[in-house]
Amino acid sequence: MRIATLCGMGFGTSMMLKLFIDDILKAEGIRAEVVPWDLGTFKGQQADIVVAAKDFESHLRSITARVVLIQNLVDKVEIKTKLLDAIRSLSSEASDQG
């Protein structure tokens, strides 16, 4: 699984989200690659889940990946709940097809 975090520069907020998500995944025992993306170049890239701040919603309308929008970027509980929901629905979808 490939999870992308998005911000304007691709190394500030997205990096922070990546660090938070790495911790969450480690605690949950989930294996995934987490990559920070920037607004300028993300359109050519692939991921299963994209995590970004709420105000990036308009930039993510055309994306095929599952989008997780975070209201409060430093609320680890919110990030964890929303991310795990997305991972769960992604894996149930995969098992439906399998």
Added chain:
Amino acid sequence: MQIFLFILALIKLPAIILGLISMVGLIVQRKEFGEVLSGTLKTVLGLLIMSVGIGALINALIPIQNMFQAGFSGTSLTTFVTFDEGVVGAIQSANVGEIGAAIAWTMLFGYLIHILLARFTPFKYLYLTGHMIWIHAGAFAILFYSFGLSLFWTVVLASLVDGAYMTFMPALAQPVMRKITGSDEIAFGHGQTLLNMLAAWVGKLIGKKDDSAENVKVPQGLNFFRDMAISISLIMLVVALVAAIIAIVQVGIPAFEESISGGQNWLVFTILQALGFTAGVLVLLQGVRMLIAEIVPAFKGIGEKVIPGAKPALDCPVIYPFAPNSLIIGLISGTIAQVVAMVILALIGWPVPLPSMIAAFFASGAGAIFGNATGGRRGAWAGGFLWCFVGWFVISFAYKFQVFGDLTAMGASALGFTVPDAIIPGIVIWAIAKLFGV
């Protein structure tokens, strides 16, 4: 002997030193061999990509400078671009007198000192903003190097100042951060702190905290400024066109196309330079991204082992969701402030930093949020305005008096530092050094 010389020459290269830092960090985190290899290589490539971007950026910038010079020939007006990543990237890539290596070592030892200070003082903050870790290491290394110190003493002194900066600045901002975020969970880790605190202080003086700018609903239509490609293109198009028109008014189109654009149509040439500059910035930022993507998780891993429960000091956008209206107020007031400051600087004959949407959005935005936290709506307007207004003078001062030495000789022509947390301590240390006749 040959192999020894080869290794010695290799580990003096900034790219290799940073690669080694990543490698050690990844090994300490017990990553698999494949991850260690790719992380190390990506760090090395990051620095090389950066130098490609720097080359493109400077190549596009020089003709724009020439236009301003042609336009203001006979006067002493100088302009420059204020862009921290550009300065440190250019100087580290050029590696004049092994200053690039000193920057890389300062990044490592400065961070170790930061971790030790956080461990043994009450200031339990862990600085995690990657590009700021790099920029401050770069700024302080360049500062001490410019005093003519040996590489050893440059790294020692720069690391001490850098470690102190990363530990104490988040502590300074924390009282206001508590007001902004309504919790004590995160700290502020960005080079804007000193001017943000000025904004908070002025906000407290002139405003009312309860009259918050966040109580009104305003449209968030200016959010596209977050996209570097768009904001830098727009601002550089305006700057380059203004420069071209000023030059043409002075020398005429034929002379412009002969001496500046090399025979190319003036308008096409001008647009190309503006977009070429943006392309250079985007390549540079891609390099920065690869450079810090491996180092930051490694630093975080080590830091959390040594200082359990430390508050992470994070990049400025973490506070934006708490005050989106103030952010927009900052963008508007910061842009106005830049124009006003540019006019005054030009009139008194100081070097003029060209407009920067990055500073208006990210810096004045944060300044307005700090101002709003202590002084409400009035504080937000004053904070956003003051950040860029005072900031432009500080930036111009450092460029005019070469506080960080002759940046052009070190490889960064027509570029200057932006972040006050590097410049203001830099000016203090520079002034003390001057007193002792350095």
